[in-house]
Amino acid sequence: MRQHRLSFPYLIAFLLLLAILACNIPGLEGEVEKPTKEPPIAAPTETSRPTKPPKPPPSYTSPPPKPTLTPTEDITTVMPCMLTANSEVTAYKRPSLEAEIFAVMPVGMPFYVEARTADGWIGFDPAYAQAANIGVFHHRWVQESGDVTLEGDCIDIPVVVGPPPGVCFTMPMDDVPIYTDPDTSSAVLITLHPYDYVKVEGKMVDNWFEVDLGVGNVEMEGNGWMEGMYVNFNGPCMDLPIVSP
Incomplete structure (x- = not known):
């Protein structure tokens, strides 16, 4: 009895055919799990917000009338006490006829009165700078007489003790x-x-x-x-x- 020997190429072709047939047989290959679709997400629904009631329009009222100010008394300006020479009057550095003479006062020129003595001397500001002289030593003095005129508020002029002449x-x-x-x-x-x-x-x-x-x-x-x-x-x-x- 003859033994039939299959050649090697025929054996390879036979095995390939079996493999192809095995792939096409249903049930032999694993089932592939198909992805499941997720249910669609519902869009959020808007909730209605409460509406505010409309504001009433503002009501405008006219402002009250301003009070009328009525003066209760007359306001008068108080003038300072001023000294004016009616004629040529000699002024002294101290309230004494024996004191050193300061100057002859110009007629009609007013000067501020700042002091007076109990014996009738008037101390006025000579209107020039005196660095070290203060108080009664800053004043220049004239005797109160008809040759000078006082005008303004002269009632409250202070009465001072005048320094005597010839004393340091x-x-x-x-x-x-x-x-x-x-x-x-x-x-x-x-x-x-x-x-x-x-x-x-x-x-x-x-x-x-x-x-x-x-x-x-x-x-x-x-x-x-x-x-x-x-x-x-x-x-x-x-x-x-x-x-x-």
Whole structure:
């Protein structure tokens, strides 16, 4: 009996045919899971918002009428006290006929009145700068008479004590202590203030000055001592005598 031998190429072709047939047989290949479709998402529905009731239109009312101001009394302007010379009048540096003459006042020119004395002298502002002269030493003085006219509010002009002529005074620009002795460790008799003035009696070689508190406007008796750095002279003070405590 002859044995039939299949050649190798025929064997390969046979195997390929079997493989093709196996792929086409239903049920032999795995089922592929098909993707499932998700249900469509419903679009959100808008909820109706509550509507605000319309605002009523604003009502306009006319403003109340402004009150009418009626003056209850007349307002008058108070003029300062002014001095005017009706003729040529001599003015002095202190309220005394024995004082140094300042000038002859021009006729018709007004000056501000700032002080008066009990014995009838009128102190006015001479209208020029005086660096160290304050208070009664800043004024220039005329006697009250028919040769001068006062106009304005002259009732409240202050009455002052006028410095006598021929006396050296000191008039402090700041508060200055007066000591019992020429030593800052001694007791303070009084403190002079601006516009106060006292008589200067003499000086010491170490720049202390003796003052007479009874001559001036501080209304105090006795003598005291002032440091030289605070002295502010007015009057004949060039030839003060040398004194000792």
